[in-house]
Amino acid sequence: QSVLTQPPSVSGAPGQRVTISCTGSSSNIGAGYHVHWYQQLPGTAPKLLIYANSNRPSGVPDRFSGSKSATSASLAIAGLQAEDEADYYCQSYDSSLSGGIFGGGTKLTVL
């Protein structure tokens, strides 16, 4: 049972826009801690996709965007491409655990 809750799966057709939610609580996202997102392609290590709620590292396409409000955050992927098929994880900090926490992950299927 992850501290951050994500939908197990989402899907969309090429070119469409999908969003992945990440719901936390008052001891993590709701306390103001930043949310970060990672993309994990099959058989590879996670890759930082979004940091500090809405910032993209160099090299990440602007099709990927992040937002945060209250006790939740969202990752949006516009113009879906086949190569976006992967697992996506949100991550934040929890004050009651005094450490990093991850969501359970969401598998994105491009139809």
Add this chain to the structure above:
Amino acid sequence: QVQLQESGPGLVKPSQTLSLTCTVSGGSISSGSYYWSWIRQPAGKGLEWIGRIYTSGSTNYNPSLKSRVTISVDTSKNQFSLKLTSVTAADTAVYYCARDACSGGSCYWGHYFDYWGQGTLVTVSS
């Protein structure tokens, strides 16, 4: 470009100690205000943060593993290490090392992992 590489035994017997080392290249482990973390992922499951270390030696551990975990750093070798004692089958996972950056320029807002090793599978079995 910072690169991280995990190394260590791929098979550990139950009740024994899992030991892994992460070698950092492309930059000094002591440069910048970075922590260095270990994260694991059981097959088909999600990510779990194990703990982190600053080059000063200061550590933070996941409370669920704290009694069994020790993370250390050797700045002369540009390496940091993980020891997990009294392992069971539940500790079987891919173990990743990662560079741990404070978010928004201050650790007050939390931290994230900007560079990752490729991961190493550790199986606990007799």
